Amino acid sequence: MTEISARRDLSTLEIPTDAWTKPFWDATAEGRLLLPQCGACHTFRWPPGPFCPACRSQHTQWQPAGQGLIYSFTIIRAKDQPPTVPALIEFPEAGNIRLIAAIVDTSLDAIVIGAKVKQNWAKAGDTNVPVFTI
Ligand SMILES: [Zn+2]
Numbered sequence: 001m002t003e004i005s006a007r008r009d010l011s012t013l014e015i016p017t018d019a020w021t022k023p024f025w026d027a028t029a030e031g032r033l034l035l036p037q038c039g040a041c042h043t044f045r046w047p048p049g050p051f052c053p054a055c056r057s058q059h060t061q062w063q064p065a066g067q068g069l070i071y072s073f074t075i076i077r078a079k080d081q082p083p084t085v086p087a088l089i090e091f092p093e094a095g096n097i098r099l100i101a102a103i104v105d106t107s108l109d110a111i112v113i114g115a116k117v118k119q120n121w122a123k124a125g126d127t128n129v130p131v132f133t134i
Contacts, residue, residue: 005075005111006082007104007131013124020048023062029127033119034062035094044095066093068117068132075108083108089117089132102131110134 017025020036027034037044038052039059050058073087085103090096103111104120117132 003083003108005085005103005106005108007122008084008102010122010124010129013129015125015127015129020050020060023060024048025127027062028121028130031121031128033065033130035065035091035097036060037063037094044097046097046099063094065091065097067091068099068119070103070111070113070115070117071098072113073103073111075111085111087111087132099130101129104131104133106134 015025024034024036035044035046036048037060038055038057039061040057041052041055043052043054045053048060068089068091071088071090073085076084076086085108087101087103088098089101090098103117111134115134117134120131120133121128122131
């Protein structure tokens with residue numbers, strides 16, 4: 001029997017933001033996944049923060065994440081619950097930034113290291129949380 005990874009209801013989750021994370025969540029609210037890049041030396045950085053770790057510049061420009069790949073994942077099983085699959089999704093076009101996100105609505109057999117993922121969203125408060133399918 002093929003099992004399918006669960007999609008959790010996050011609709012009541014409130015996402016706290018600050019000046020550094022607000023552009024990320026504003027973009028996800030519009031269905032866009034953008035990642036922060038230094039406007040001076042072009043180093044991508046995660047999590048968003050006030051200074052570039054490479055050159056200490058405070059200038060940030062937000063770039064499309066590009067194609068995501070599964071870097072790592074685990075399958076969590078609990079009694080009487082469908083399996084959940086938290087993963088590290090890597091973005092080679094954005095400095096290999098890795099986001100922690102759920103792989104949802106996907107056959108567990110298809111979830112492998114290096115697989116290309118498709119962007120999807122889970123509604124959360126006033127925005128969307130990125131989730132992925134295969
Ligand atoms: Zn920099």
